[in-house]
Amino acid sequence: MNRRHISALVIMLLPVLFPPVAAAATSTNGLGITPVNQQSSVNAGASSAGAFTVSNQTAHQMTVTLSVKEFTVADYTYDYSFRPPKDDWIKLSDNPVSLAPHTSQKIVYDIEVPAKAVPGGYYFALVASTQTDVGSISGTVQATNLLYLTVNGKLVRTGVMRDSSIPWFATGTFIPYKFDVEDTGNVYFTAKFFGRLDSIFGPLPEKSSEHLLIPGAHRAITDSIPAPLWPGIYKATYGYKVDFADIVVAQSAYILYMPPWSFAAVVLIVLVAVWGWQSHRRSKDSPTR
Numbered sequence: 687m688n689r690r691h692i693s694a695l696v697i698m699l700l701p702v703l704f705p706p707v708a709a710a711a712t713s714t715n716g717l718g719i720t721p722v723n724q725q726s727s728v729n730a731g732a733s734s735a736g737a738f739t740v741s742n743q744t745a746h747q748m749t750v751t752l753s754v755k756e757f758t759v760a761d762y763t764y765d766y767s768f769r770p771p772k773d774d775w776i777k778l779s780d781n782p783v784s785l786a787p788h789t790s791q792k793i794v795y796d797i798e799v800p801a802k803a804v805p806g807g808y809y810f811a812l813v814a815s816t817q818t819d820v821g822s823i824s825g826t827v828q829a830t831n832l833l834y835l836t837v838n839g840k841l842v843r844t845g846v847m848r849d850s851s852i853p854w855f856a857t858g859t860f861i862p863y864k865f866d867v868e869d870t871g872n873v874y875f876t877a878k879f880f881g882r883l884d885s886i887f888g889p890l891p892e893k894s895s896e897h898l899l900i901p902g903a904h905r906a907i908t909d910s911i912p913a914p915l916w917p918g919i920y921k922a923t924y925g926y927k928v929d930f931a932d933i934v935v936a937q938s939a940y941i942l943y944m945p946p947w948s949f950a951a952v953v954l955i956v957l958v959a960v961w962g963w964q965s966h967r968r969s970k971d972s973p974t975r
Contacts (some may be wrong), residue, residue: 715745731801805839
């Protein structure tokens with residue numbers, strides 16, 4: 687059997703050796719939770735209440751188990767990490783919950799903050815779990831509601847921007863930039879990250895997105911600014927605006943932008959100039975009658 691026959695056999699056996707189990711399980715999990723995140727503020731020594739909804743989106747009876755975890759985020763990537771809570775601040779009303787097909791139920795929870803709690807941000811995950819069976823495969827499906835809890839008091843909302851960079855020369859349809867940002871306070875806040883260009887005629891349209899920042903973790907921001915239509919020197923400004931005050935943290939730099947078509951235009955201009963110069967020389971050197 688030659689190499690071509692072996693390759694064809696391997697291709698035919700791939701679906702048998704590696705069946706698409708993950709795709710089938712993901713598309714039929716059927717467990718929903720709303721909202722996916724909440725924010726709450728409580729005084730130390732006080733209590734508060736909240737609620738979320740779990741839903742059964744399948745045609746079968748579903749038993750949903752509820753649990754509370756704390757979460758943190760990883761440096762730069764902001765990937766979530768969950769762990770059992772150190773304190774029993776969150777108490778769920780119903781657990782477990784039995785849901786009929788295509789039904790939902792509101793889950794109430796109580797927040798009880800100790801009197802000695804330190805002001806700042808605390809981060810909990812309200813997790814709904816259920817067992818699913820897809821064919822001969824069974825597993826656990828989870829849906830999570832992230833709770834951003836603030837204990838009122840002396841709250842510090844500050845942030846810093848580090849390691850920013852943007853190219854001095856750009857071409858193409860986008861101008862990339864990147865920087866790291868860190869929440870250096872003791873509570874979370876939302877920031878609007880943006881980038882824009884300014885020409886001699888004024889600012890061009892701004893591109894922006896919103897992200898939440900959590901104390902103690904660096905967040906890597908990598909984005910781009912839509913390129914202008916015309917070549918030239920532009921002032922690029924990029925950074926973030928906070929949601930709790932009229933504060934903008936940003937960096938600026940001048941860039942030379944050359945769209946792809948401008949290179950052909952430059953070559954054409956050079957060729958025309960050379961042709962004109964040569965024509966002038968020929969006419970100057972030719973004898974007059």
